[in-house]
Amino acid sequence: MSAQTGAFSIIGTPLAQNALVLGLGGDIGIGTTTRLGVAYSGQIAKNAQDHGVKGYMTVNF
Numbered sequence: 001m002s003a004q005t006g007a008f009s010i011i012g013t014p015l016a017q018n019a020l021v022l023g024l025g026g027d028i029g030i031g032t033t034t035r036l037g038v039a040y041s042g043q044i045a046k047n048a049q050d051h052g053v054k055g056y057m058t059v060n061f
Contacts, residue, residue, distance in 0.1 A: 016045035025054075033060045 020043070027037030035058045043050040 016043065016048040019043050019045035019048070027056075027058070034058070 022040070022042045022044070024041075025037060025039030027035045029035050037056050037058070039054045039056075041052045041054075
């Protein structure tokens with residue numbers, strides 16, 4: 001038994017060339033079992049930019 005496959009194309013945004021990629025984050029303890037944090041990630045090129053910020057809370061029990 002054989003399956004027939006067809007050709008397909010994937011189209012998307014091209015990757016930026018010569019881009020600066022940044023990542024920075026940190027957290028702080030607000031108790032014996034809880035931490036709050038924030039992180040930034042970014043990519044900066046001549047004709048494109050991408051930025052993201054994430055906040056998080058970790059509780060250990």
